Amino acid sequence: MLQGKKILLGVSGSIAAYKAATLTRLLVKEGAIVKVIMTPAAADFITPLTLATLSKNEVPLHISDHNSWNNHVMLGRWADVMLIAPASANTIAKMANGLCDNLLLATYLSATCPVLFAPAMDEDMWKHPATRQNIARLLQYGHQQIPVAAGELASGLIGEGRMAEPENIVALLRRHFSVAASARKPLDGKIAVVTAGPTIEHIDPVRYISNHSSGKMGIAIAEALADAGAQVKLVLGPTNLTTHHNGIDIIPVQSAEDMFRSVIAVYPLSDIVVAAAAVADYRPVQIADKKIKKGEDKFSISLEKTHDILRTLGNNKGPQQLLVGFSLETNNEREYALKKLRDKNLDMIVMNSLADPGAGFNHDTNKVTLFDNKGKERDIPLKSKQEVARDIVSAIIELQHA
Template identity: 80%
Template sequence: MDATKMLQGKKILLGVSGSIAAYKAATLIRLLVKEGAIVKVVMTPAAADFITPLTLATLSKNEVPLHISDHNSWNNHVMLGRWADVMLIAPASANTIAKMALGLCDNLLLATYLSATCPVMFAPAMDEDMWHHPATRSNVEKLQSYGHQQIPIATGELASGLFGEGRMAEPEQMVAWLQRHFSQTAAPQPLHDKIVVVTAGPTIEHIDPVRYISNHSSGKMGIAVAEALADAGARVKLILGPTSRQTTHTGIETIRVQTAQEMFDQVMKIYPIANIVVAAAAVADYRPVNVAGKKIKKGEAQLHIDLEKTPDILRTLGDSKGPQQLLIGFSLETNNEKEYALKKLREKHLDMIVMNSLADAGAGFNYDTNKVTLFDRDGKESNFPLKSKQAVAQDIVSAIIELQHA
């Protein structure tokens, strides 16, 4: 079924807690209703300080209860918990996450959550220090142990004025997350039991115990592709370079590496049994010939470091690719994008290459969005507009599924 139709008639219960990100609930409701979903909303009293129940009731076309002592609210919260196909708590503040983890029940949202018989998702929103606090990390892990899905947070400007992790996912990303959730149960999984290797993130090449050569890759795109592949039924081995990003998807085994050599070794170990390899990592092309055992002290005006090539993972895989294996590469360029992408496609014997450009606004490293062009083994070109990286990952996986049946 088309992912854009996955929410038609689905009953979404949106829980809104007290966070500045509550204003995004209005956009989220509009998007869900546009997709054909039936939306009902419960709020915490603190959430009403950021956005009014009247606003969300008008957009959802359903009454929004606020206080547990309101007329009929006490009984209705049980019915709401049984009515929904999914309960999505967005934003989920640090306070609400903590109460959910402990099973506290001091407001209508929490009473409804404890009565919910449907899958539960939550989209955290808070300042970076709160997000990284051990108590919050423990509470999030506890919710995940209950089987709840955490929608990944974003990095950006926070309400405090700082820049870092803690931003709630954008409404478009949450809609895509819900679409993936329903697609898993609505249709047979096209990549069932396929073994897929995905490389993601940067690599680092040590200069001395303190310094290294690397790049700006965050791993967001590769992780999104890994999750989309797992949603399609694949058994994913994610070989992930040094990044703070991670995935909690149960269909993914994450193998952490640092250097290009370590990534090469891990890929080659799994490659003989892999059906598909998606090489999304930004692998360093060069590494220092000699790594200093101690920190290099400041001395001369110039420092010269001799570099040598790192193993070419894609070329090695392409040269030894079996007839039933698929190999997908990525090409991030700053100029002559199409020319370089097609050259890489041919020379490395790829079945598909994903091209994007740093010249495109909103694409490239560290953004939550991307704009890509796909070329298949015959050079057929497919262009896509700027989308969330989760939506881009869906496009890439759809193309991989087509290649499987070509």
Template identity: 80%
Template sequence: MDANNILSGKKILLGVTGSIAAYKAATLIRLLVKEGAVVKVVMTPAAAGFITPLTLATLSKNEVPMNISDHNSWNNHVMLGRWADVMLVAPASANTIAKMALGLCDNLLLAVYLSATCPVLFAPAMDEDMWRHPATRSNVDKLVAYGHLQIPIASGELASGLFGEGRMAEPEEMVAFLQQHFLKKEGAGSLPLSGQTAIVTAGPTIEHIDPVRYISNHSSGKMGIAIAEALAAAGANVQLVLGPTPLQTTHTGITTWRIQTAQNMYDQVNALYPQANIVVAAAAVADYRPAVIADRKIKKGEAQLHIDLEKTPDILRSLGDHKGAGQLLVGFSLETNNEREYALKKLREKHLDLIVMNSLADAGAGFNYDTNKVTLFDKNGKEQSLPLKSKQEVARDIVSAIIELQHA
């Protein structure tokens, strides 16, 4: 079963509530339609203060009701609830979550929810204090006890200007969650990577100079996390070895191992390696570390400070040198010049099956962006250049290339 077209023909009922995150509904609908899903939208009256019904109707190609009656006819909430393969409430505000938990029914969306005979998913969106309030926690627990699925929240900048938990998952993450939901529902044994173990390294490493300072890089971990989620959606048991980053995966089925230094990552990956079928080394690992780490903060003194550096362990080379039969190894190459030459050299010298090349010279690619532009080279000489895409889309392309190599 192909994870990339699992949403084709699926009937998705999207419930939009009164939250600033409602603006993401437009992107979510666009992505679902692109995947071949049939989307209908129902809104609360409060949601229309954040995004217009006309916008969502245009994108979904279906009328967007908000009220039980428009004085000339009534909107059949029972039929809407029975029509869908899945109902997704996104954003799910604290107010709507509370009403869903109590079975209240004072608007069309809630009437449809109470009539729904399909699985219900909800993506919370609110400020951190609201999210952590005992009442909200109790209401979320009730919805989960009803058998509903909560799409994990994210941490980040909130509408209040604060940073913390409560941010709604991004549209690409919700699409991936829906794909995983339908893949599991229709038979996990048929997933292309079912039963396989994949290791993914992601994020930066830090190399300590003293108790206060360290050497690192600008990697956010976004690309590696997207690959881990795409592998999990394809059925793999994913072991994510993640460097220092505030990001976290939103998927179940992924075990995260938090590390700091290149040596930490080397040790953790090699401990997991014997059981792995697939390894994707997407982390930006420091090539050098201070030869001596000061045990106290280095005070400002002379005009210049010299720090002796030594090489860190080469994780990818070690994996390539010890690769067993049936193991598939994927590396990344990020360069500022001679990109193709260096990528192909790395592919050969480190015994890789596939290398993903990207360049800091490409606009919208590289560290901290939500998009990436890559070229894939495999050991059989195949070269595939991909246009600028979201990192979630790039991740799915990389996983498709991995599956193709396994069946070559």
């Protein structure tokens, strides 16, 4: 179960740090790819050179080592599991409270993978109410605690608090990956970006141009993607709706320019993009800094084009990225949708029409037709937007495996 698994081993300052050498050797023997990061205090118990030799990877110690300042986020994304062993009382307390004063903690706070930790400390420290509270908080975060062992402690006392033996930790990791394999979701490990809602383009401090989009469809798609295992970045325009799904990070925006910049920032790391937002095609050339007063019988505003987000994404799409657009029309729906699919280098387009009763803006239902770049067409009848979202995500999953 560990063959080819990427394991990030964090070693903190505990006498049990010496066990990290055996643990590293066993993991490598099982076929795992092991990278080790240490706290400065851990280096008082075992040298980085020892663990670098056993893991066959450099072991950074400080946040400035080996470009770690730039790379600790990617290191946290690289791993299939982050294993902190030993996890001292001090490191556990910092993890529980979000402190970040060394490389291990900076990487921990950036980790998007499951986190397992093996406590190691004296019995009185282990049983202290503060430690118990910190452990409880880490469990609330969804982390997995490796049970401590009882026996002779560094203080010379006999009791609980010993770090689990490396062989037991390896066995637990095997079980972890076995359970994960049986519970795997189709989009596990994928990063998805969804745009939703309207944009607003200011005319003056009190007026703006917008549209009737509520964001319901885009939010439903974001939730369906997260339910399928994806980590979702929801770029959400101004709406009174939101979501509290654990797998969704919301990036709030207002204008088309805000949405463009936010999407472009997260696009390079994304695997899937679903552009469901109703983005303004034009914006005022100038925004008045004071309220425009009523005057002449006729009043005109000069407009300029906004960035074409979909076209920009399509022009810069990588071979492994999947791009889905929306086409909401009032006439010639099929013609316009297929043209948009081709012209903007999309993998799939979702077509719906304001002419269909119960579809379009502000409804709880929708009726759509899906066209993909392989020529497949799929009609989805009038359903709740949540059901339509699941159908769209099913089509995305099929395209991912085509």
